[in-house]
Amino acid sequence: MHLRVLGYALKSSWFVWFFSIFVSLPAFAQVMDRDIGSAPSQLVSTPLPVHASRETTVAAFSHPEAIVSNPLSGWLRKRGINFLVDNTNEFAGAITKPTRGTTPGFENYKQGASNAGQYAMQLDVDWEKLAGLRGFATHMITVGRYGTTANRMFGDWLNHASEDYGGGGNVVVHLVYMYGEETLYGGRLAIAAGRMSEISDFAASPLFCNFQNGSFCGRPKGITDTNFDAGYPAATWGFRVRGRPVRSVYVQTGVYPIENGIYQVYQHRTGFKFNGANIIGYAAPIETAWEPVFGHGTLPGHYKFGAQLFSTPQTDNYYDLYDGSYAESGLAHKKRSASWSTWVMLDQQLLHYRAKGSGLTAMTGLIYNDPHTSLRRYLVYGALINRGFLTSRPYDTLGFSLTYTKIASGVSRSEAALIRKGQSLPNHATGVQQDAVVMEFNYAIHVVKGVIFTPLFEYYIHPNAQYNLRDAALLGFKSHIQFM
Template sequence: HGYRVALALILSVTVTNALLAVCPTHTGAPPEEAPHFDLQHYATGDWFGLRNTLYDYGIEITGGYTTEPAGNPVGGIEHGFTYLHNFGFGVMFDLQKITGISDTTFLVTVSQRSGRGLTQDSIGNAISVQQIFGGGQTYRLVQVRMEHKLFDDRLELAYGRLTGTADFLSSPFYCQFVNNGICGQPPAPFFNMPAGITAYPQGTWGGLVQVHTTSKTYAKFAFYDGDPNNGDDVAKHGANFGWGNNGILLMTEVGYKTPDGLWSMPSRYSFGGVVHTGDFPDVARDAFGTNLFVSGLPGREHSGQAGCYLIFEQMFYRNPGRDTGLNGFVTFVLSPDEDKSPIPYYLNGGLIYEGLIPCRPHDKTALGFYSAWFSGRQRSAQKAAGLPSQTNETNIEFNHQIQITPYLYLRPNLQYVIKPNGLNRIANALVLGVETGITF
């Protein structure tokens, strides 16, 4: 696969240099107001007026395509190259326009994924270097979501088929990055509560309450089926409408968000908690109390799991006369019971500069990282069994998003994975890729 990796690198560098050599042909920012479909902002335009007519009557149809081909010419278990993509589509029904029910919407979203993951095929690290790998690489029903806004939008209610990490443990800055250690959400809860929490493109039954306590503060609480994978085989494609048999997932978050925080610039601080009432396996001991890495038996079951997280977002510099500039974030995730938490400590962070190159005001340049620390009890058990022991995995990513039009971007990216899967025996991996995104 070496020639493919080289080709990906050459293409990435060539396209980047060509686009940065000239100022952009478009200068308009993506629309901030209610959608108005046209060929400037959407690749498929307004469908000869039909799309805008449907929107006026309360039916908004959206879609997009993302692909993240990447290769690792250095390090990993072996060198390789993979292609994968995600098509996402959604229909939002504004029930105020359709039926007269005020401030109520009904959302249905679907996803189609295909391709192979570079982490899974070649590198062998724990957290995917391509965030759109997962969910079965097939087509799926994602969300079926009814939402109400009450009391001048101070109270929000949502219920139906929901995705937990769409409402919690999230940041608008995360998906400026390609790796799954940042984009989407910090993945530690998915290791610590296997099959107990959902992320796109998987939905499950749930309900959400959010209260805007002041203009700058909020609190929200939600419950979800704690066993969303129950009966969810590939043939059902997300339409497994039964309830699982491994407890309930509870999530809560409080936050403070202001446009004039530190240095009179936008700030956001969020603190959240996660509690799962189901059963989860021990990371080191089997049901007989012996080392599971020796016996080969499953870990003994523990009742319940819990964790918390902290998100800090801050703008550090504003471009003169614009709302863009340098933003940063840090996220810390804690699940301290090392008996049942494979990744008890997790940290990520990043800096994103929009408009670093003056003649390309909507391009974004980003530098970010994550570090995942594996359980000390698991490490001790691995050592006792004479196996390589997992310590921590770190990924550093640099990328530049080239905003070609409001609906099309390229994001050449470089990642360096340090101690893949927390193991010294896997060589540090250099990853080269190009993400492409199109809004239909």
């Protein structure tokens, strides 16, 4: 089976085509953290210039290189219209055999491969250039997603092997977000409102999607432990305000109505359902960060601290109505009137190489959730991103990431009690959930302008946080093509 998985990749015309070009053509400047959807996190990760103006103006739009030079794109940008189209594709195949058994769930586990991806379109409009509205811009993204993810084949439901899976509604066009933003005083104040993905602005970094696995890419999975938190490609109505009291510090907060079922097809299949009839509460995040630049302007860092409150009642993961074990008593779960989440996220470039944007960057962070209502009590992550360490390949990137997830003790104790009673378990579990580790090692090859191809290796320790499941190893690749 190991050879069959490798055969899938070797027989793929993508694989052969990319590598043949890789060895024959020079590199140009593009990185995976400049794809569609990363613009909000890029803005929040960009401190003000040293001699920043106080003039009200629209912040610069994301402008990644494209595979084909398009005069129309340049003509539109001069008039304030930024239109981007890209595709991200992710393949992963297991090279280890899954745990097999006769109990429900185990009999469906298999060794196999999967492919998932998305095509995306982004439209940014600078209404200052187009209509004279100083500092005002609008942003809109739509996606279409396809395929499936390999981790479920060996029993893991916590962390996707391919991040570009799910949430797209299985439709040709799914609206991710659509909102307006006013930028004042040279970027010192920014106010936004509309259909927004909260976790594109809060607990966000454009560096996360240098990786493919869903425990890390997009955002560390612990931050969206609750389905009430809107993360790409889901959105809710929202309002956010961000201020920069000094050039290297920002403070931001907002209010995001909680819409029941934001990741469910019945409510948000296309993303264009705006009636708000399913609003059941609100999420209120707050975040501050220090963004220093060391080494004479060559070593940027980001030190973020944040928290959020969810006003919607949620079920306790252990207690029943009378503060006993719901799993033992069979009574309804206790209701908590609110819940919360906190995070610390740090990244710092340690070394700078000759090429612009190159260097060694270290990342680490902790997400700690309300232990009474969460599945993931906390998640710790670390990563190294080494871009341009080969002089002849200045825009290639070597990456390693690791996430450790600790399941809330109430979940573990409840599952143990349910097993003793011979009852089915929550969270697609086939054993007691305790903790899990996901690692990824990859090498992003800048093939030609607008094309990145990333062979990778993923390793799951305790899939689904269960000790009764074998560890899983996967080989795969991620490709990104920027068309315009």
